[in-house]
Amino acid sequence: MDFHSVSRRTAAFLLTGSLCLTGLAGCGHSPTSSGSGSSSGGGSSSAFSAASSDISSASSSADSSSSGAVSTMAPSAILPEPTYDFTQPAPESAPVDNEWFADAAFVGDSRTEGFYLFSGVGNGDLLSDTGLTVFKLSEKKCIQIGENSYTLLEALALKHYTKVYLCFGINELGYPGSQNFYNSYVAAIDAVRAIQPDAVIYVEGLIPLNEEVIAQTIKRDYLKNEQLREFNERIREAAADRHVVFLDLYNLFVDANGELPADASSDGVHLRADGCRKWLDYMKTHTVSYETLYPEGAESIPAPITSDSSSDGTEGGAA
Template sequence: MGYQPKRCQRKVRTAPALRLPAAVLLLALLLAGSWSVLSAHVSARHDTDDLPRQKVERQETAVETVAPTVTAPVPVTPSTAETAAVPAETDAAQGYDYTAPVPERERVENDWFEDAAFLGDSLTDGLLLYSDIRGPANLSYKGLTVQSVRTDKVIRLNGQKYTPLEALGKRSYGKVYILLGINELGWYNDQRFYNCYAQLIDLVRAAQPDAQIYLQTLLPVTAEKSESHEWLKNEKIAVYNDLIAQLAGEKGVYLVDAHAALADENDALPADESVDGVHLTKAGYQRWADYLRTHTAASETS
């Protein structure tokens, strides 16, 4: 009988000592496992939350960091821009070279412009205000670009405001003249200009599938303006005009070399035909209008 109490005493003393480290160890393992799972969940949640912000930051640092180049046009394949099929009734099937400016022809009268629409910036607005061209729809506004012509509601029709592209779709036209690009010279991104212009041509064609589309080359600025301005450079205008010629060829639309109508022997705008180095005098606008009257694609589509 004396042996049994002794065994019981040893069991009472040793059992807690053996169980305590095991319990502590088990609790530690459970806590460590829970923290690992919790940490992984918290880390994953924060990584996901940061993705949109990180994406925006990468985009912001990448926008328009390409240095301006004025030595050669950007090589662009048709797959770069959203291309649209050239209408079968155009002259492409007969091998017409759309990269070449339309040649000089017999002068047209005002009835030629009665079914025309002009898309452009303040230069086009000045042309239709100060020259003798009468009859076309004036869908131009100061500061417009190949991008904002489809986003800025600056054309008022019947008491409502529309973007120039929306206004273009409100009626049918036989011709659409486009002059855009002077405001885009400050973009410092030739590829962006090319792609936006290519998309615009597709949208114009969708709005006016039966119209002749005329792309006009950019007018020069005066030598003084080109030398003094940060980005209005005649050298850069020449690059953009090469891109416009490429677009005319790619899209099967007519090219009008308006630059040739006003450039002097140094490819600059004569100082006496400009009021500020960019915009024209009344005589300058009339010379431009005379060029448009004598450079049409009338014979190709008659």
């Protein structure tokens, strides 16, 4: 193992601990959090408590308020003015071929798994878990490689990637409010960036649902497009705040009624194969280089956010 990979693993460990602390704070130390999540995810708190002092020092470069507010970040005034507009979805670009994704990681839930299997991308690595939420990235040992089990973040640290696609949010729709989701998503972006500092991070907006098909099939009444749209705004906000690329998949698939077309999915959630191919075509025509995003290199990337607000991580979900 070379020094580079050791450093990357160390960063992964620290950020993993940071993510866990985000969750722990929500389980008992954050009375000013939005209060929207349950506190059932505290079962593994002792396993990570030893890392808390390391995390505190590692994140000292960020403005870590102890007020219990949702999150803080390094002052943006010290950053060069970005030339790429992070508040907008990725603009259309010249198409790339599938081999462009050879050093990409596709990180997400079962929707990402469907994309990887049915789009025909044929390149890159799939790091996904059915039902996984952004709240659980640093906890759930969901990736099996040989005899070993890894969290998704640990698995992400095993190779070097230049593109990382994040797709989370459907399984989180069962939790009221969106502030915890935002906080956890931002923490996930920072963790991924620490593990893969050379990668362009793409965050994928949520593909709409078909509520009628859901009612007829999987019958999960918490899967509503109204909340999905709110979560999409928070994902877009996170992308703008953390200077990563936002992919507007919602508008790629939504119909005139604000839904996923009924024939696009057998359960109202997961796309059929032709939808996955459409998803890939979009990704192939919405790419951005690292140099375009960060012309002055790593100095133009915001420092990691520290957060003491709640996360939540009960099991369940739809993707």
